[in-house]
Amino acid sequence: EICRVRRPNVCPFLPVHLGIERFMKLTHLSAAVVLASVAFSNAQAAGDKLFLQLATCQESWLDWKNIPPKMTPFQNRIATDLRAVEGTAGYAPLKPMSLLGFNVVEVYPGSVGMGLGFSVVVDAGFDNVKTSLEKQVGKRITECSFQENTRDCGYSFAEKKTLTLTEVTKGKNAKTLFGCYYYYEK
Numbered sequence: 001e002i003c004r005v006r007r008p009n010v011c012p013f014l015p016v017h018l019g020i021e022r023f024m025k026l027t028h029l030s031a032a033v034v035l036a037s038v039a040f041s042n043a044q045a046a047g048d049k050l051f052l053q054l055a056t057c058q059e060s061w062l063d064w065k066n067i068p069p070k071m072t073p074f075q076n077r078i079a080t081d082l083r084a085v086e087g088t089a090g091y092a093p094l095k096p097m098s099l100l101g102f103n104v105v106e107v108y109p110g111s112v113g114m115g116l117g118f119s120v121v122v123d124a125g126f127d128n129v130k131t132s133l134e135k136q137v138g139k140r141i142t143e144c145s146f147q148e149n150t151r152d153c154g155y156s157f158a159e160k161k162t163l164t165l166t167e168v169t170k171g172k173n174a175k176t177l178f179g180c181y182y183y184y185e186k
Contacts, residue, residue, distance in 0.1 A: 050077065051107070052099050054118040056137050057161040057180035061109075061118060078109050090121070098122075100132040105175065119164070119179020126151050126167040129176040133165060141165060 050073065053059040064070035082091035090106040097104040102122035109118055122129060130153060134141055137155070141163065144153040151167040160182040168175040 055179045062182045115181040117181035121177045125174040
């Protein structure tokens, strides 16, 4: 009520050309936009959190594939946020996605080659991803090999839970695959 008539010492924040009713409508609209942005960010972060947990062996879709309350959000996320990449088992994000601070370029929710699990390809060099993964899981990843000009590392948490890290490309456009594999098909 005090601001209904603009008084410089009482309502200095209220622009002269706006009445209080219009100012309040704009304030409510701004608040709604901020709340919607926060909700979207939280939903996106929750989805990325699920993918990070799967890629770092903290969760396993193999463990809960027959438990709808756990499997359904995973399946929904794949269906709504990813598109199949023709000719591969991979999916590309429909909107920007990051894990461990790296841009995700491809997601493999089921298998890569003969391996069954969950993995992602990120726009980052092998050493940077390895360092970030070690911080995330709290373990040193020391089981490494160098074959056919490619580096591979792994850490076995348990049977059917092996964290894998593979250098996909090197140089300026380096890409690295990391993920959790449950087992390799023969």
